[in-house]
Amino acid sequence: MDKFESFTxxxxxxxxxxxxGLKSGDASSQKPALLLLHGFPQTHHIWHRVAPQLTSAYTVVLLDLRGYGQSSKPGGVAAYAKSAMARDCAAVMTQLGHHAEPFFVCGHDRGARVAHKLCVDHPRRVHAAVFLDICPTLAMYEATSFxxxxxxxxWFMLIQPAPLPEMMLLANPRKIAEAFMGGRQDAGLSIFAPECWEQYVAGLGDEATVHAMCDDYxxxxxxxxxxxREDIKRGSLIACPLKVLWGQHGVIEKCFDAVKEWKQVSSKDVTVEGHSVNSGHYIPEQIPDLVVSEIKGFFVV
Known part of the structure; x- marks a missing residue:
């Protein structure tokens, strides 16, 4: 992405x-800051069709979550608590100079779970949020159906004790990626740009990355x-406007009432809205123009 410069x-x-991560512009810009967070088993590359369309309106920041891509892969399950990953996000945005004003955040899949915890643990930092194709983790586990x-x-395979799931993923990373990721939409692998696809396959073939991914789960x-559970008990809820989008052809549409579930973990006085979209799970890569439109329509200062 030519409009972006990398940082560590x-x-x-x-x-x-x-x-x-990658960033556009600089902290002195008058544009509001927007943080984009990817999901499993991907990297910041999921935003390659979305992020360049947003730089005229926002200072855009893309991260590789800890454990993924070029970011560190610390040891231990606790290192992958979404609270720890949310602290990474807050620290990065502070060091990039986005600390005086709250920023926007849009997350997909695991990145949206990090964004959820970012909203809860750092409420003064987030102006508004968009979550793509998830419901709250607790709600999803507690409502498990066939x-x-x-x-x-x-969700149930990757949480098994090491090294079983790691060995399964590493046995044939490309074939697993093709079957798992390609099987989540009718368009198959055609929604992925070849150069991005190779990044995802490489991650699934890297022992440290795969172990970190499993620890994430x-x-x-x-x-x-x-x-x-502790956040709900304390009343620590999402306190910023929230939009949720989910694929019409995925499990959120079939198994959950997404807006209802997100209202359950949001303050009563904030807006929670959302709707399904004509996509499978990988919304930013399958329908990027719609994601751009939804972001620009919702993230307004």
Whole structure:
């Protein structure tokens, strides 16, 4: 992406965690800041059709979440709590100079789960949020049905003790990526740009990345659930306007009432809206122009 420059920012010294990302413009710009967060098993590359269309209106920041892409891969399940990953986001935005004013955040899949925790733990930092193709993690696990478990089998496979799921993914990364990611929309692999696709396959073939991805899911099924229950008990809820978009051909549409679920974890006085879109799971790559339109229509200062 020609409009962007890369950076690496250390968000914690012990253990050291370096977060890789791209940014447009600079902190002195009068444009509002927008943080974009990717999902599994991807990287910042998911935004390659979206981010360039947003630089005229926003200072855009894209990250590789810890454990993914070129960012650090610390050890231990707790390192992948969404609260820890949200702290990375807050630290990066501070070090980039976006601390005086709240910023916008849009996340897909795992990135939206990080964005959820960012909204809860750092409410003064987030002006508004867009979440793509998720419901709250706690709600999804607690409402597990046969249809959900069949569609999201990886939620239950990847949380198994190491090294079983790691060995399964590393056994044939390309074939697994083709079957798993290609099977989530009628258009198959055609929605992915070849250069981005190779980044995803490379991640699934890298032992450290695969272990980190599994720990991300292990954290989701343990510490993230504990923190979510504690947030609800304390009344720590999303306090900014929220829009949720989900694919018409995916599990959110089939198994959940997304807007209702997000209202359950948001303050009563904030706007929560959303609707399905004509897409499979990988919304930013399948229908990027619609994502751009929704972001520009919702993220207004």
């Amino acid at each position: 920012i250390t968000t914690q010294p012990e253990p050291r965690v370096d977060i890789f 249809d959900f478990a069949r569609a999201y089998f990886h 292990r954290a989701a099924a343990t510490v993230d659930l504990e923190e979510a």
